[in-house]
Amino acid sequence: MASTPRTPAALLALGLIASACRATPPGPAPDREPGLPSASASTPEAADGASPARALADRVELPEASELSAQGIDPDIVARIDAAQAAVAAAPDDPATWLALGMTYHANELYEAARACYDQAQARDPAAPKPAYYQALILARRGEPGEAAAAMRQAAERAPDYAPAHWRLGQLLLDAGDPDAAGEAFDAALALDPESEAARIGQGRVALQAGQLETAVDRLQQAADMGEANADYARRLLGQAYQRLGREAEARQALAAANAGSPVWTDAWSADLNAMRDSFGFRSRAAEKLLSAGRVADGVALLETLHAERPEDLDVMVNLGAGYGQLGRYDAAASMLEAVLAARPRHAASHENLARARLFQMQAEGADREALLAQALAEIDQAIAIAPARVAAQGLRGDLLVVAERPAEAAEAYAEAARLSGRAPRWLNAEARMRLRTGQWDAVVSLLDDVTRRDPENAEAWRNLGLAQAALGAPSLARSALERAVTLDPGDTEARSALEQLESR
Incomplete structure (x- = not known):
């Protein structure tokens, strides 16, 4: 993997270039760029x-x-x-x-x-303009939006007709906490390019932040309707705007239509940079990022190309096996991961992904579910033995134990995942579900009090908290929790049914 050399000794003066550098460049001395030594x-x-x-x-x-x-x-x-x-x-x-x-x-x-x-x-x-533009991209990546915005502003001033410099400036100004200036930058970008998806989304973000919710809906709907690369991101923001307006049905519709994944911002100058990213190592990392961003089909297509180029590359095989699993191609995933483990038997992630593939293979018609479940449990136990701190492996072990109808053991696996993850609500919720099944009402209340305090929009947590309170004989607390669950998720029939039973008493 390409990385910055880790020691000062690795940053040697390049003799050939250093001597050539001593020629004084033509023209006057420049203004100082961000990060440029004076x-x-x-x-x-x-x-x-x-x-x-x-x-x-x-x-x-x-x-x-x-x-x-x-x-x-x-x-x-x-x-x-x-x-x-x-x-x-x-x-x-x-x-x-x-x-x-x-x-x-x-x-x-x-x-x-x-x-x-x-x-x-x-x-x-x-x-x-381009040196300042590319400086800004690096500064933004380093988490310095103020410095990045200063550099991007220079790029926009030097290329006033290049719309992407303006909308990128707007994004950086938003991140730096200056929404008014960001709005001006997005307006400038849209004046230059009325079809700019990024500028419309930017205007929507500014309006959303300012509480101008109807304006946000208008801009974000326009961006979503364009059907371009970041339409899903626009729909997620649109769903948030509808939620804040209390238009729950429209919010659910917008959010349901939006796939997961991070937005991808491209323009001609960033495309020039991306065109230079065609080494095997870079493409391998790019494929991994595509999988993480939810663009699984794209990631798998790239990984298949890389695998054809270097069929012995185990890292590509690991990611390809994981990608096949995410696409539902479980037999292909299992085959690829078995090949990895034959060469690298102590690779925890491959054991984990193979266990996940076995879990999904169980769903195929005619599958030997009992044998596949036993194989999956053996694989996940091997993964945990190699790397006991893998949160996802502990969580998957809980999932497998649920399938095996062993809820008490599943609760313990989820509890370990919660501990390792710093009490992430996802795993606390999963543990609470199992404690609910085994009648551990006090434990459920303790877990879900924590979840609802940290994630007050978690409808499942409110529903299960209400069920536990009802079982403990606390109808007032149960009613309050169940009402909250139904408000957050009107389609939760279990919460609605439990609430109706309480009210009929």
């Missing part, structure tokens, strides 16, 4: 009357290709960096070569080296 009059270069850009150039330190190879970075990435370094050495005063080298580092997650190159590109062409 040239001090105390430096020898400044004292001799050299420009700040030259003073900076003399301090550039970049990882050599050979050092990256020694770090185990993908050979495709090393070769690409080596070629980009050679281009800079051949034309050290050309801002385009520095920009291309920076993008090569950036695309392969070597962010500090990328920033140094973007500084050099900006020094050689102070009016260029």
Whole structure:
């Protein structure tokens, strides 16, 4: 996996480029970019009357290709960096070569080296928007929205007709806590590009944050109706707006139509960066991110391509097995994961995913459910023996024990998942369901008091809390909890039935 070298020794001055850098770039000294070291009059270069850009150039330190190879970075990435370094050495005063080298580092997650190159590109062409744009992307990734917004504002000022710079500025300003300025940026983007999905969603977010709920609905509905890449994200926000307006039916409809997954923001300049991300290692990580973002079919398609290129790569096989399982291709998942475990028998995630595949194979017509359940339990026990702190493995063990009709043991497995996860409501809820089945009413109340305090919109928790309170002979508390459950989920027939029984007494 490509990563920034972990020790200072790995960041050696690149001799070939460092000497080339000493040529003073043409043009006047640039304004300082975020993160750009300022040239001090105390430096020898400044004292001799050299420009700040030259003073900076003399301090550039970049990882050599050979050092990256020694770090185990993908050979495709090393070769690409080596070629980009050679281009800079051949034309050290050309801002385009520095920009291309920076993008090569950036695309392969070597962010500090990328920033140094973007500084050099900006020094050689102070009016260029792209160095500031790419700096902003890195700063945003580092969780510095204020600094990122400052850099993106420079990009937008240098490319006033490029709509994506404006809507990206709006997103960063929202993250930095300046919704008024964000709204202005989104308006500017939409004026330049009336079909901008990102700008409409941005306007909707600003309106939602300001409590202008009807305006938010209008903007977000427009974005959802465009049917573009982030329509599901627009629908989720639309559902939130409807909920705050008390329009529950429309909220449920919007949320039901929205798939899970993170929004993906692209534009021509980010596409240029993405085009450089075609090494095997990067594509493998990209596929993993697609699975995590809920874009499973896309992730599996990429993983199948990678598996064809390198059929022996176990990490790709692990992710492909998991992806097949998420797509419901359980036989293919089991086959792939069995192959992984033959080569890597102590790979906990593969044991866990194979157990999950066995669980779903049980649902096939004619399946030997008893044998598959036994295999699944054996696999999950093996996963936990190897890595006992895996939260998902403990939770899956609980799921399997539920299928095995062993609720008391399932409750203990869910309790361990809750403990390991810092008492995540998901696992507390699951434990409470099992305690409810075994008549441990006080334990249910204790668990769900915690859940409803931390997650007051959790309808299932309120329903089960009400059922436990009713069993304990506390009708007033039970009624209050069940009413809350029905308000949150009018379709919860179990909560509604229990409430009707209470009211009939």
